[in-house]
Amino acid sequence: MSEVLINSLDSVIKNALDNYSFLSGASIRLLNKSENTTFVVEKPTTKNRWILRLSRPGYHTKTEIEAELQWMKAIRQNTSIIVPEPVAGNNGDYVQSIPDQTNQDPYYYTLFTFLDGIPPDENNFNSLLHYFRKLGEITAHLHNHVQQWVESNDIARPEWDFDTMLGQNPRWGRWQDGPDITSTQMSLFKHVVETISIRLKKFGKTEDRFGLIHADLRLANLLIDQEQIKVLDFDDSGYSWFLYDLASALSFIEHKPYIPALIAAWLTGYESLRVIPERDKEEIPTFIMLRRLLLLAWLGTHENSETAHSVVNDFTLETEILAKKYLLDFGTRFVVNTLSL
Structure with missing residues (x-):
């Protein structure tokens, strides 16, 4: 500000x-x-x-x-x-x-x-799993609501797609301007971005996969008041892939070793209300990588923010590690061989 x-x-x-x-x-x-x-x-x-x-x-x-x-x-x-x-x-x-x-x-x-409550305890692993299940359930509830709400396709909210995140019209800045990116990392991230673009085009924007979402539904945007869970901060809400809400739930912690457990907990909660086809689940790593590179762009344009100061030191290096794994799993053989991962 x-x-x-x-x-x-x-x-x-x-x-x-x-x-x-x-x-x-x-x-x-x-x-x-x-x-x-x-x-x-x-x-x-x-x-x-x-x-x-x-x-x-x-x-x-x-x-x-x-x-x-x-x-x-x-x-x-x-x-x-x-x-x-x-x-x-x-x-x-x-x-x-x-x-x-x-x-x-x-x-x-x-x-x-004003809503009473406190943020979920993110330092207790059992508590973290519990609230990620709840978060998945709440997210599914929101997605079901959107698909039943007639006005959901007509309100004037921005679109979060490849072009506005990592493409030619980035809302949060260019990923290339993220903090301390080396030439080697730049080449790696470029191949990752190209892979994400190809996979998202194939994934498509059909109404069962794409619609109005919160787009920042992290534990930090929940309040716990006894048994009630309250949702805050719809400022980033817009039109995007429903699975992007899962990726945003993992913001800034995508590299942590317990992420598979959090994803499983989130999916358990989500699928208690709304089924995700197995084919869609295969692209969860793509949406997580999409969000991670978007956050890299955000850090490049918000270097003076409290969040940037708390995560920036190792963020690009940790993103490199994630990017290498993503390409090994999803990149073409040519890209993998070229980068000697």
């Missing part, structure tokens, strides 16, 4: 409070700063809390944010999945904007109800 924005925090607060009359007298504090900046808003007199999300300029249009909220409302109305509720401002709109002062894209912000 830009320094200009942080220095303009007072104007952000004033603008927000002015647009929600019921927030008069509320306090506001920074919660998280990543793709968006989020704040906790609290009324001292009632202890009621909300989440205020300030979107990065240029990342989404107002129409795209409204479409995100439309899906969240449909989930609340038509499923048992617990997600935050968008809150309208004084003008009746759910997406507000900070007036453009610099001839750049405006800042859009949205208020949500």
Whole structure:
């Protein structure tokens, strides 16, 4: 998030409070700063809390944010999945904007109800397996909902396909600009990208494989409140392959030795509600590699983020190891022999 924005925090607060009359007298504090900046808003007199999300300029249009909220409302109305509720401002709109002062894209912000809970414990392996089963179940529930929801094919959300991830129009930046890529790694990743492209074209985008998804359904975006599991952060939601939701669940840990166990747990939960054909399961490594290289691109354009600082040191090297294994399993004989894996 830009320094200009942080220095303009007072104007952000004033603008927000002015647009929600019921927030008069509320306090506001920074919660998280990543793709968006989020704040906790609290009324001292009632202890009621909300989440205020300030979107990065240029990342989404107002129409795209409204479409995100439309899906969240449909989930609340038509499923048992617990997600935050968008809150309208004084003008009746759910997406507000900070007036453009610099001839750049405006800042859009949205208020949500605050959900109680804590993130799942990712340090306990048994707990991790348990929540990955739950995560698979929730993901299947969302996918079933999407295929039954008439508007799901018509809302204005971005498409996450090969072109917008690793191709000519990358939304998160070029994978080639990832951190500390050597010439040898560049050649390796290029062959992997070509292999992914070929396999995804063959896999196709039929409606049983491709549709509206969360696209960032990781444990970090769940809250546990006793026996309830709540889902957060639909900001990246868009049209992509359903199996990409599994790949995103493994973000930044794709290289860990326990990944096969997490995949099995996720599939157990998912297939309790929705069957995945064996032919589709064969491409799970392709989607995991797709996501991993997308994250490499993201790190290249978000080098100052907290996430980048926590993972960047060995990320490219670990990606190289994953890439070599992927090519051994899925690459052509010519590529494997050329790279002397």
